[in-house]
Amino acid sequence: MARNPRLTQKIVQAVLWAMTGTTVLILIFIVAFILRRGLPEVGLGFLTRPPENMGAQGGIFPTIVGTLALTLIAILIATPLGVGTAIYLTEYTRESRLTRIIRFGAECLAGIPSILFGLFGFILFVTKLKLGWSILSGGLTLSFMILPTIIRTSEEAIRSVPAAYREVSASLGCTKWQTVSRVVLPSALPGITTGVILSVGRSIGETAAVIFTAGSALHLPTSLFSSSRTMAVHFYILAREGISMPNAYGTAAVLVVTILLINVASYTLMHRFIRKYS
Amino acid sequence: MTRLERNDRLVRLALLMIAFSAVSILIVITVFIFSEGTPVMFRHGPGRFLLGLDWYPSEKAFGLLPMIVGSFVVTAGALLVGVPLGLACAVVLTQFASKRMGRILKPAIELLAGIPSVVYGFIGIVVIVPLIRDNLGGPGLSVLAAAIVLGIMILPTVISISVDAFQAVPSAYREGSIALGATVWQTIHMVLLPAARSGIVAAVILGMGRAIGETMAVIMIAGNAAAIPGSPLAPVRTLTSNIALEMGYASGEHREALFATGVILFVIIMALNTLANRASSRRKG
Numbered sequence: 001m002a003r004n005p006r007l008t009q010k011i012v013q014a015v016l017w018a019m020t021g022t023t024v025l026i027l028i029f030i031v032a033f034i035l036r037r038g039l040p041e042v043g044l045g046f047l048t049r050p051p052e053n054m055g056a057q058g059g060i061f062p063t064i065v066g067t068l069a070l071t072l073i074a075i076l077i078a079t080p081l082g083v084g085t086a087i088y089l090t091e092y093t094r095e096s097r098l099t100r101i102i103r104f105g106a107e108c109l110a111g112i113p114s115i116l117f118g119l120f121g122f123i124l125f126v127t128k129l130k131l132g133w134s135i136l137s138g139g140l141t142l143s144f145m146i147l148p149t150i151i152r153t154s155e156e157a158i159r160s161v162p163a164a165y166r167e168v169s170a171s172l173g174c175t176k177w178q179t180v181s182r183v184v185l186p187s188a189l190p191g192i193t194t195g196v197i198l199s200v201g202r203s204i205g206e207t208a209a210v211i212f213t214a215g216s217a218l219h220l221p222t223s224l225f226s227s228s229r230t231m232a233v234h235f236y237i238l239a240r241e242g243i244s245m246p247n248a249y250g251t252a253a254v255l256v257v258t259i260l261l262i263n264v265a266s267y268t269l270m271h272r273f274i275r276k277y278s
Numbered sequence: 279m280t281r282l283e284r285n286d287r288l289v290r291l292a293l294l295m296i297a298f299s300a301v302s303i304l305i306v307i308t309v310f311i312f313s314e315g316t317p318v319m320f321r322h323g324p325g326r327f328l329l330g331l332d333w334y335p336s337e338k339a340f341g342l343l344p345m346i347v348g349s350f351v352v353t354a355g356a357l358l359v360g361v362p363l364g365l366a367c368a369v370v371l372t373q374f375a376s377k378r379m380g381r382i383l384k385p386a387i388e389l390l391a392g393i394p395s396v397v398y399g400f401i402g403i404v405v406i407v408p409l410i411r412d413n414l415g416g417p418g419l420s421v422l423a424a425a426i427v428l429g430i431m432i433l434p435t436v437i438s439i440s441v442d443a444f445q446a447v448p449s450a451y452r453e454g455s456i457a458l459g460a461t462v463w464q465t466i467h468m469v470l471l472p473a474a475r476s477g478i479v480a481a482v483i484l485g486m487g488r489a490i491g492e493t494m495a496v497i498m499i500a501g502n503a504a505a506i507p508g509s510p511l512a513p514v515r516t517l518t519s520n521i522a523l524e525m526g527y528a529s530g531e532h533r534e535a536l537f538a539t540g541v542i543l544f545v546i547i548m549a550l551n552t553l554a555n556r557a558s559s560r561r562k563g
Contacts, residue, residue, distance in 0.1 A: 005460075005461045005463075005464055008461070009461040009462060009463040012463045013462070013463065015366075016366045016369055016370050016374065017370060017374065019366035020366055020367045020370040020375075020383065022363065023363055023366075023367050023386075023390075023433060024386050026390075026430055027386050027387075027389060030397070030398075031393075033401065034397065034401075080296070081296055081299045081300075084292070084293050084296030084297065084299075085296055085299060085300060087293055088293040088294060089297065092293055092294070101301060102298065102300065102301060104555065105300045105304045106300040106301075107551065107555065108304055108548065108551050109303060109307075111484070111487050111491075111547055111548075111550070111551045112304075112307065112544070112547060113491025113492070113493065113518060113543065113547060114493065115491070115493040115518045115521050115522055115540075115543075116307065116311065116491075116540055116543060116544060117307075118522075119311060119314075119525070119536075119537060120306075120307045120310050122525070123310050123311075123314055123537075124306070144303050147299065147300055147303065148300060151300060175285070175286045176286050177285060177289045177290075178282075198392075202392075204394070205393070205395070205396070205397075207394065207396050207493075208395075208493040208494050208518075208522060211522075212525055212526075232394050232396050235396055235400070236396045236399075236494060236498075239396070239399075239400050239403065239498070240497075240498060248400070252400060255394055255397065256393065259392045259393060259394065260389070262392065263385065263388060263389050267385050267388070
């Protein structure tokens with residue numbers, strides 16, 4: 001039987017659209033499921049009160065503080081390193097063996113599973129450097145993990161700054177660094193910020209790398225050296241040990257809303273950036 | 279002027295040093311994990327680690343074969359779920375979807391990548407595991423549950439890299455095929471898929487790496503029994519879960535054996551990265 005290519009085309013197109021629709025539905029289902037069961041648990045008290053009974057009652061305030069502290073440290077360390085690498089790769093060198101090594105290193109680092117970052121952070125920061133389970137150990141480990149993302153997004157952002165900007169700056173007698181720091185970087189800033197925001201999202205959601213480096217103490221952290229539980233770790237412990245399903249749903253809802261906001265922010269910023277240069 | 283020039287040279291030097299941060303971190307991680315994990319392997323013999331069937335850390339039996347098989351079985355399942363869905367999305371995004379549709383689909387897929395793995399694991403426990411237990415039998419915590427959840431988790435990786443692969447195909451290929459009277463689907467499977475093949479291979483390999491490396495979601499839904507699973511409904515323990523489950527309380531040789539598990543995981547991931555790198559550079563070269 002000769003197949004009719006036009007009919008095949010119609011059928012295939014319908015099947016592919018259905019599969020794409022399924023993917024989107026899965027996403028909507030996950031978000032809706034968590035928000036519908038979790039949001040009713042979230043109130044001002046949930047966000048501002050400390051947990052009681054290992055999290056069975058009370059709120060999640062210390063875990064919010066812990067999450068913010070860890071993320072802040074990770075970003076403060078990884079951003080200068082990542083942006084610096086991107087500047088070197090784009091402005092200070094041609095494609096060579098050296099840049100290939102640097103890129104391959106960043107790519108490999110991006111592929112390393114978070115549990116291995118956790119193992120590494122545990123052995124180096126927690127044990128060898130005697131920082132213990134602490135915000136500092138966790139933040140350092142996270143900074144290594146998000147570095148490849150920041151390098152890649154900053155490199156793309158810097159590359160998309162039109163060459164004319166650099167030429168004009170150079171023709172006015174500016175040195176390389178003056179051009180980079182006063183012309184290229186300000187123009188690339190929205191793109192770089194997008195990468196940083198995405199890394200914030202990744203840090204907030206990370207569990208495996210954090211649980212073995214920052215620990216899981218439930219009290220409010222008082223210094224860089226106190227152990228602290230992040231929201232994601234708290235959620236994991238609540239759900240896995242069956243401590244409290246309502247509080248697990250509530251914590252999950254806070255996590256998902258935060259991730260949603262972060263994605264919307266980075267997407268609008270990126271869009272504005274792209275529109276400016278195309 | 280000389281001050282400025284000297285400044286410029288200093289900045290260049292500083293940036294060069296910073297540029298090596300990623301490579302140096304990679305090297306330090308490799309050194310630490312290997313130096314913690316390999317001595318115990320050689321003390322007991324690598325064969326007993328890699329091919330041993332029994333994992334009883336308290337009796338110094340460190341056989342990792344069930345976890346190695348577990349990781350690959352779960353990953354194969356994840357690819358069965360994730361690759362067809364992912365490729366379909368990539369084809370629709372690059373060939374069928376209007377610009378406006380793309381503006382909805384792309385952020386949706388990015389959001390899928392942003393959802394924390396513990397949330398996926400949780401959805402697995404409260405939705406997928408009961409579904410399997412009630413309809414197919416068994417404990418529910420199983421290879422199948424892990425494969426489904428991981429299949430969804432690798433979608434963003436598979437989609438974004440295969441979208442790049444499709445977009446890298448020169449548009450003249452597509453136009454030529456359409457001009458010869460081929461339908462869009464004929465063009466896709468006879469022209470675009472072969473032309474984008476190496477990129478798609480890279481997408482699959484990196485998706486595989488993502489699935490093998492995933493930890494928290496798998497721990498929550500796979501059941502974690504340290505034995506080779508006999509069926510898709512049997513529980514399974516992966517290399518990553520083996521580390522995460524026992525790291526909290528392990529000490530001495532037991533802890534070293536967990537680092538040895540990390541060494542095996544590391545080698546698998548690096549091999550996959552290198553393969554993916556080869557596959558995608560063949561496209562450019």
